[in-house]
Amino acid sequence: xxxxxxxxxxxxxxxxxxxxxxxxxxxxxxxxxxxxxxxxxxxxxxxxxxxxxxxxxxxxxxxxxxxxxxxxxxxxxxxxxxxxxxxxxxxxxxxxxxxxxxxxxxxxxxxxxxxxxxxxxxxxxxxxxxxxxxxxxxxxxxxxxxxxxxxxxxxxxxxxxxxxxxxxxxxxxxxxxxxxxxxxxxxxxxxxxxxxxxxxxxxxxxxxxxxxxxxxxxxxxxxxxxxxxxxxxxxxxxxxxxxxxxxxxxxxxxxxxxxxxxxxxxxxxxxxxxxxxxxxxxxxxxxxxxxxxxxxxxxxxxxxxxxxxxxxxxxxxxxxxxxxxxxxxxxxxxxxxxxxxxxxxxxxxxxxxxxxxxxxxxxxxxxxxxxxxxxxxxxxxxxxxxxxxxxxxxxxxxxxxxxxxxxxxxxxxxxxxxxxxxxxxxxxxxxxxxxxxxxxxxxxxxxxxxxxxxxxxxxxxxxxxxxxxxxxxxxxxxxxxxxxxxxxxxxxxxxxxxxxxxxxxxxxxxxxxxxxxxxxxxxxxxxxxxxxxxxxxxxxxxxxxxxxx
Amino acid sequence: xxxxxxxxxxxxxxxxxxxxxxxxxxxxxxxxxxxxxxxxxxxxxxxxxxxxxxxxxxxxxxxxxxxxxxxxxxxxxxxxxxxxxxxxxxxxxxxxxxxxxxxxxxxxxxxxxxxxxxxxxxxxxxxxxxxxxxxxxxxxxxxxxxxxxxxxxxxxxxxxxxxxxxxxxxxxxxxxxxxxxxxxxxxxxxxxxxxxxxxxxxxxxxxxxxxxxxxxxxxxxxxxxxxxxxxxxxxxxxxxxxxxxxxxxxxxxxxxxxxxxxxxxxxxxxxxxxxxxxxxxxxxxxxxxxxxxxxxxxxxxxxxxxxxxxxxxxxxxxxxxxxxxxxxxxxxxxxxxxxxxxxxxxxxxxxxxxxxxxxxxxxxxxxxxxxxxxxxxxxxxxxxxxxxx
Numbered sequence: 001x002x003x004x005x006x007x008x009x010x011x012x013x014x015x016x017x018x019x020x021x022x023x024x025x026x027x028x029x030x031x032x033x034x035x036x037x038x039x040x041x042x043x044x045x046x047x048x049x050x051x052x053x054x055x056x057x058x059x060x061x062x063x064x065x066x067x068x069x070x071x072x073x074x075x076x077x078x079x080x081x082x083x084x085x086x087x088x089x090x091x092x093x094x095x096x097x098x099x100x101x102x103x104x105x106x107x108x109x110x111x112x113x114x115x116x117x118x119x120x121x122x123x124x125x126x127x128x129x130x131x132x133x134x135x136x137x138x139x140x141x142x143x144x145x146x147x148x149x150x151x152x153x154x155x156x157x158x159x160x161x162x163x164x165x166x167x168x169x170x171x172x173x174x175x176x177x178x179x180x181x182x183x184x185x186x187x188x189x190x191x192x193x194x195x196x197x198x199x200x201x202x203x204x205x206x207x208x209x210x211x212x213x214x215x216x217x218x219x220x221x222x223x224x225x226x227x228x229x230x231x232x233x234x235x236x237x238x239x240x241x242x243x244x245x246x247x248x249x250x251x252x253x254x255x256x257x258x259x260x261x262x263x264x265x266x267x268x269x270x271x272x273x274x275x276x277x278x279x280x281x282x283x284x285x286x287x288x289x290x291x292x293x294x295x296x297x298x299x300x301x302x303x304x305x306x307x308x309x310x311x312x313x314x315x316x317x318x319x320x321x322x323x324x325x326x327x328x329x330x331x332x333x334x335x336x337x338x339x340x341x342x343x344x345x346x347x348x349x350x351x352x353x354x355x356x357x358x359x360x361x362x363x364x365x366x367x368x369x370x371x372x373x374x375x376x377x378x379x380x381x382x383x384x385x386x387x388x389x390x391x392x393x394x395x396x397x398x399x400x401x402x403x404x405x406x407x408x409x410x411x412x413x414x415x416x417x418x419x420x421x422x423x424x425x426x427x428x429x430x431x432x433x434x435x436x437x438x439x440x441x442x443x444x445x446x447x448x449x450x451x452x453x454x455x456x457x458x459x460x461x462x463x464x465x466x467x468x469x470x471x472x473x474x475x476x477x478x479x480x481x482x483x484x485x486x487x488x489x490x491x492x493x494x495x496x497x498x499x500x501x502x503x504x505x506x507x508x509x510x511x512x513x514x515x516x517x518x519x520x521x522x523x524x525x526x527x528x529x530x531x532x533x534x535x536x537x538x539x540x541x542x543x544x545x546x547x548x549x
Numbered sequence: 550x551x552x553x554x555x556x557x558x559x560x561x562x563x564x565x566x567x568x569x570x571x572x573x574x575x576x577x578x579x580x581x582x583x584x585x586x587x588x589x590x591x592x593x594x595x596x597x598x599x600x601x602x603x604x605x606x607x608x609x610x611x612x613x614x615x616x617x618x619x620x621x622x623x624x625x626x627x628x629x630x631x632x633x634x635x636x637x638x639x640x641x642x643x644x645x646x647x648x649x650x651x652x653x654x655x656x657x658x659x660x661x662x663x664x665x666x667x668x669x670x671x672x673x674x675x676x677x678x679x680x681x682x683x684x685x686x687x688x689x690x691x692x693x694x695x696x697x698x699x700x701x702x703x704x705x706x707x708x709x710x711x712x713x714x715x716x717x718x719x720x721x722x723x724x725x726x727x728x729x730x731x732x733x734x735x736x737x738x739x740x741x742x743x744x745x746x747x748x749x750x751x752x753x754x755x756x757x758x759x760x761x762x763x764x765x766x767x768x769x770x771x772x773x774x775x776x777x778x779x780x781x782x783x784x785x786x787x788x789x790x791x792x793x794x795x796x797x798x799x800x801x802x803x804x805x806x807x808x809x810x811x812x813x814x815x816x817x818x819x820x821x822x823x824x825x826x827x828x829x830x831x832x833x834x835x836x837x838x839x840x841x842x843x844x845x846x847x848x849x850x851x852x853x854x855x856x857x858x859x860x861x862x863x864x865x866x867x868x869x870x871x872x873x874x875x876x877x878x879x880x881x882x883x884x885x886x887x888x889x890x891x892x893x894x895x896x897x898x899x900x901x902x903x904x905x906x907x908x909x910x911x912x913x914x915x916x917x918x919x920x921x922x923x924x925x926x927x928x929x930x931x932x933x934x935x936x937x938x
Contacts, residue, residue, distance in 0.1 A: 056786050081792030093780050094787030096734075098626070098715050105862030110792035112858035119863065136930070138626050155791065344751050368757035380752040383772055397757045437756065 001194045002026040002049055002162055007063035009044055009053055018044045020219045022063075026196065026211075028161070031188045033209035033227070034198040035236050037456040039426035040217025042198040043089075046164050049196065050084040051077045068161055082111055085155025087165045091147045092139070100142070100150055101126075101135045107158040118157075125153045129183055144330040145176025149183060156187070163187065165197040169204055170453050173329040173482045174517045177204050184208070200456055203238035203485060203521050206231070207255035227254050236457045239485060239521040242538045246545075259525040267526055270535065270544055294319050295444050295476045296341065301350035303336055303500075310336040312500040313350065318478065320444070323471045325491035325508065326480040327518060333500040334480040335376070338447050341478070342373045355444055365399050365441065372438035373447040374431070379422060381434045387425075388418040390437060398441035409436040412466060428459035435466075445476045452483045464489040488512060488520035488536035509533055580930040582624070585712030586720050587871040587926075591618070592708030594878030595919050598885035599700040602896045603693040604906045608700045610913065612639075614920045615707040621923040624930075628713040635706025639699030646695030651683050658686025658901045690900040719861060724853040727794070734784070738777060745773045797858045807856075810849035817842030873925045877918050884915035 004024040010017040018041045026032050034042050047053040051072035054061045065072040068083045077086075085107075088094045097103045104125055108118045126132040129149045134142060142150065148168055155163065168184070169177035185208050187193045199205045206212075212230040214223040223230060228251045231241045240259050244252040247266050253259035296318035303311040310333045318324055326334050339345045340352055343359030352359060354371050362370065375381065384390045391405035398404075409416060413432035422430060431451060438446065452460050460483075467490050471477055481487060487494055487508065494511040496504040496518070504511050512518045513527065513534060522541060526534040535541045592615070599611050616632070623629040652665075655678070667680035718729045749769045753759070758768070788794075821839030824831070888911055889896050898906035 050790055052786055052790060056789060077786075077789045078792050078795050081790060081795070084790070086787075086790040088783065088787055090783070093783045096784070096788060096791075096793075098628075098713060102862070107791040109859055109862055110795060112795070112797075112860050115860055115862065115864075118860065122862070140627060158792070339751070342755060344754065363754070364757045368755070373755050375748075375752060375755070377748075380748055380772070381756060383768065394756070441757070 001028045001030075001068060002196070003064070003066045004048070005064045005066075007048065007061060007065055009041075009048060009059060009061050011057070011059040014059075016219050018059075019048070019215075020221065022222045024213065024222065024224055026162075026194060028194055029188060029192040030210045031184070031195045031208055032197070032211050032213060033202075033205055034196065034213045034215060035202060035230070035234065036198075036215035037217055037236060038200075038428055038454060038459065040215045042215050043166055045213070045215060045222075046086075046166050046196065046198055048072070049162065049164050050080045050086050051075060052086070078110075081107065081160075082158055083160055084162045084164060085158060085160035087148075087151045087155055087163070087168060089166045089170070091151035094151065095139050095154075098138055099135075100131060100137055100139065103139060103150055103154050104131075104157050107154060111158055113158075121157045121159070125157050128156070128186075129153045143176065144172050145179045148172065148176070148180050152180070152183065160193070162194045162196065165195070167199055167454070168197060169199065169201060171330075171450075174204075174484060175329055177201075177482075181205060181208060200236075200454060201238075201483070202236065202457075203240065206238055206241070207257075209254075228252050238457075239538050240525065243522055243525060243541060246538060246542060256521055256524045259521075263525050266541075267528065269548060270526065270541065271528065271532075295355050296478070297351075297353045298337075298341075299351045299353075301340060301347040301352055303333075303340055303345055303347050305336075310500050311340070311347070314497075314500075314502060316495065316502065316505070318445075318476050320474050320476050321471050322493055323467060323477045323491045324479065325487035325494045326478055326497065327482070327484075327487060327494060328497035328503075332497040334497055335449055336500075337497070338373060338449055338478070338480055341445070341447060342371055343367070365397070368398060368438070368441040368443060370443055371445040371447065372441060372443035374434050374438055374449065374451060376449040376453070378431050378434035378451075381437055382422040382430070385421055386418065387416055387420050387422060387433060390422060390433065391418070394437040394440050400440055405436050405440040408440055409433060412436055427454040428456070428463075431455070431459075431463070439470075443475070445478070446470065448477070448479045448481075450481055451479060452481065452486050460486060461489075484512065484518050484520045485537075487518070488523070489539070494518070509536060512536065578927045580928045582716075582865065582930065583622070583712070583874070583922075583926050584720070584865040584867050584871045585716040586865075586867070587874040588711040589708045589717060590878045591874050591919060591922055592704045592711075594880075594882040595707075595916070596701045596704035597882035598912075598916060598919075599697060599704060601885050601889040602912065603697055604896055604898045604908070604912075605693055605696055606906060606908050607896070607912055607916065608693075608696045610916050611700050612636075612703050614916055615704055617920055618923040619707050619710055622926055622929055623710050626713065629710045632703075632706050632710040635703050635709070638706070639703050642699045642702060643692065643695035646698065647688060647691045650687055650691030652679055653677065654687065654691075656682055656684040656687045657690060658684045658903075660685040660903075662688070686901045686903060689903055693898055693900065716865070719864065722850055722854055723857040723859055724850045726857060726859060734781075738781070741780065742773060742777060745776045749773055749776075795858055796856050799856055803852060803855070807849055807852040810845050810852060814842045814846035814849055817845065870926045874922045877921050881915050881919040884918075885912055888912055888915075 002024070003026075004022045007019060007022040007024075008017050009019040022045070034045060036042050044053055047057065048061065048065050049067060049072075051065075053059065055072075055076050061073070067080060070080060070083065072080065095103055096106050101122060104122045105118055108121065113121075126135055129152065131146070131149060131153060134146060139147065139150065152163070152165070152168075163184075165184070168180055172180065181204060184195055184197070188195050197205065206227060209227050212225060212227050212234075214225075214230050214234055214236075216223070231237050231252050231254070232245075237245075240254070240256060241252055244259060244262075247262075249259075249262050253262060294317050296316070298314055298316045301311055301314045302309070314333075314337065326337065328334055336345065340347055341354065341359060343352075343362060346360045357370065359367065359371060382390055384393060387409070388406070391409060392402065394405040395402050406418070409432065412435060413429055416425065416429050416433065422433060425433065451463060455463065464486065467477055467479070471492070479486070479491065491508045493506065494504070494508050495502055496511065512520065513523050513536075519527070520536050522538060523534050523536050526541075528534065535544055595611050595615055599608060602608065616636075619632050623632070661682045661684050664682040665680035667678060669678045715733050718726070718733050721729045746769060749772045752772075753768060817838050821835050821837075821842055824835035824838060885896075888909065893909050893911065895907040895909035896912060
């Protein structure tokens with residue numbers, strides 16, 4: 001169905017090719033997962049399938065890509081629109097029309113499909129993707145999961161034989177991600193569509209994949225194989241695989257279900273009847289009366305957008321050294337709470353105090369010395385043309401001696417060259433730069449909004465370690481995230497929001513164990529019938545095994 | 550779902566939409582959205598009427614009629630809320646018009662309210678006089694004039710909230726589709742820019758910098774433009790992948806005929822218009838040339854439209870409700886224009902001396918005709934009201 005024959009892609013101005021000599025054959029009805037570190041060329045590989053590379057992006061493509069017998073060198077993306085459907089990373093920015101129904105029909109209109117056929121296919125697709133209830137709704141009013149399903153439906157109506165998705169679940173909460181993935185699986189099983197998708201959160205998608213393509217980047221050859229083969233050596237691997245490697249299971253488990261079947265022996269080792277229980281790795285949350293200062297205090301705070309309430313009376317105290325994971329579905333009020341904390345929004349009622357001061361009254365160095373926020377799109381913070389200029393600016397903003405930010409950055413991400421343009425950095429590097437810019441003012445409180453979107457596992461591990469160090473040195477940290485694995489690795493306490501209210505608040509292990517949505521993979525695998533404490537991360541398991549010998 | 554189920558779903562859905570307010574008894578009209586062209590025609594009728602009068606009572610009546618129809622027939626889509634925005638914009642227009650009259654324009658009448666210090670700009674700037682006496686007459690005249698402008702604007706706003714420009718796009722001839730689409734996308738990007746500006750300003754605050762002032766604004770402008778550019782590239786890639794711009798194969802003969810017809814039409818229309826306007830040109834030249842030009846242009850557009858293979862999904866029908874709205878618009882515009890040509894008193898409100906304007910009954914009647922669409926058009930489908938689930 002899709003054939004890559006010795007494909008090499010070089011962008012104009014690049015020193016080395018992004019993809020080197022890729023040979024790949026994908027058959028009809030396969031679900032192929034493309035994995036790799038950030039910036040390794042996954043998106044380039046996906047975009048070469050429908051000819052966006054090189055017709056749209058420029059650069060040169062040597063070799064041959066054919067889709068359903070059509071050569072992309074002679075067919076532009078628009079000429080392939082009837083065989084390849086591409087769902088881009090951010091659905092909202094790719095919508096052409098205003099409403100769900102029109103968006104579903106748009107591709108067919110371009111292809112010149114007859115009106116009665118269009119009508120039938122739109123109705124079928126609305127049912128297939130469960131969108132019939134929202135058919136007349138404006139696209140802007142949809143939730144994240146609904147938007148992603150509309151984006152999939154919008155390409156499905158053209159009856160493509162290949163579906164290409166770039167990080168379809170990265171912006172979604174765990175529930176919405178499951179919704180989208182089960183839709184994809186249904187397409188593969190029921191309609192025989194070939195699906196090719198790139199994703200960083202392997203723990204969500206690995207079990208659905210028939211084959212995995214590992215793009216190592218830096219000009220190294222692309223490796224293709226079964227999930228088990230690739231995962232045996234891949235540096236990007238979800239917790240279930242890493243636990244399998246640690247325990248020496250063979251073949252490696254790809255899903256929680258696989259792993260649980262092999263886990264009884266491991267569970268026995270971790271929970272000897274008289275052995276030490278509990279999560280060794282995650283420190284128990286410091287209690288307020290242990291002498292730590294309460295730096296964030298939120299008291300019965302309410303906020304709303306127009307008539308839509310976003311926060312309905314939140315009361316929360318956060319002490320120094322705590323790492324809070326703020327979880328909950330899209331639109332639950334997480335981002336609103338963060339912007340209230342930095343004083344970007346004034347609450348409608350209640351009080352917010354950072355170190356005893358109302359954040360809305362602070363500006364300039366007074367503000368950034370107390371509280372720092374890294375927004376969801378960390379490039380928002382970066383406005384200059386080079387990393388060096390950005391660092392100089394940050395020194396001046398914070399009133400610190402010249403070079404402070406640069407030193408900080410060198411500790412977090414030593415590989416970044418000072419002359420690079422911030423836009424040319426990878427997601428992880430950009431986050432590191434934004435973090436340094438915020439941290440140079442040494443704020444008491446650090447807030448992060450979805451920091452792991454688009455990050456690969458090695459970068460995420462470095463981020464977790466950094467955040468734990470910062471907490472140990474007395475910062476209070478609040479992370480709004482959908483990433484249950486990050487929460488398990490980093491957080492001392494989890495706060496779950498739903499509809500603007502706190503529905504759960506407690507030590508990480510207590511909140512996430514037993515929750516079908518928020519439990520990390522390791523906890524799901526090792527969960528015991530009595531619901532007792534279990535380790536949450538692979539590292540914690542390793543430590544426990546080391547202790548028990 | 551089977552094919553049969555799908556066929557019937559199309560019919561049934563209109564009847565089962567929404568939990569409440571569904572009319573199924575007897576031969577009540579099925580709710581549906583009116584053809585956007587009909588709404589724009591209706592708004593144009595009111596706007597033309599407004600352009601022919603400065604009588605404040607008639608202008609207020611026009612706004613009231615427009616507001617009544619909008620409140621009766623708008624959906625809950627985001628663009629439907631734009632009417633309020635246009636009302637505010639109208640007030641701003643009036644304020645600016647009055648302010649300029651007070652500062653710049655030469656006063657009329659003799660009732661001096663207040664005298665501002667005045668000075669005359671140097672000859673090089675046309676010797677405009679600023680300040681000076683402000684008379685009640687000139688302020689009233691400016692107020693009426695501003696109201697007229699604002700009313701026309703509000704009529705456009707009414708059409709915009711009843712039928713978004715994107716819906717109107719569905720009805721343009723296929724030769725103009727791509728041009729129209731680029732305009733619509735540009736229009737929808739404007740609100741996105743506001744969101745972007747907001748985000749960038751928040752980010753400036755997070756870095757402890759000034760938000761307001763010249764430096765704050767300048768610092769936000771570049772990232773906002775960058776964001777807009779990036780988004781348009783994403784959108785272009787998405788549209789290309791979905792088949793935008795696919796063209797049917799046309800023979801060289803057809804391509805050349807199309808080009809020749811459009812070019813010929815343009816030349817003829819230009820010469821014809823010139824001949825009509827220039828008194829010294831032979832009278833027999835103008836009208837026939839113009840007419841031939843338009844016909845040729847029509848042929849050219851039809852041929853050019855064949856290049857596009859686009860089909861339309863559920864095009865809005867033009868049936869009796871649309872035919873019902875058409876005469877309302879024509880009557881409102883026609884009667885008011887005719888009255889103004891005939892010099893019916895009361896259309897132009899007296900400003901020097903100031904007097905309470907009389908209201909010509911014929912104009913009131915003409916404007917009230919345009920309130921009829923609130924009743925004769927089918928109701929808005931309930932599901933378009935878009936409650937969040």
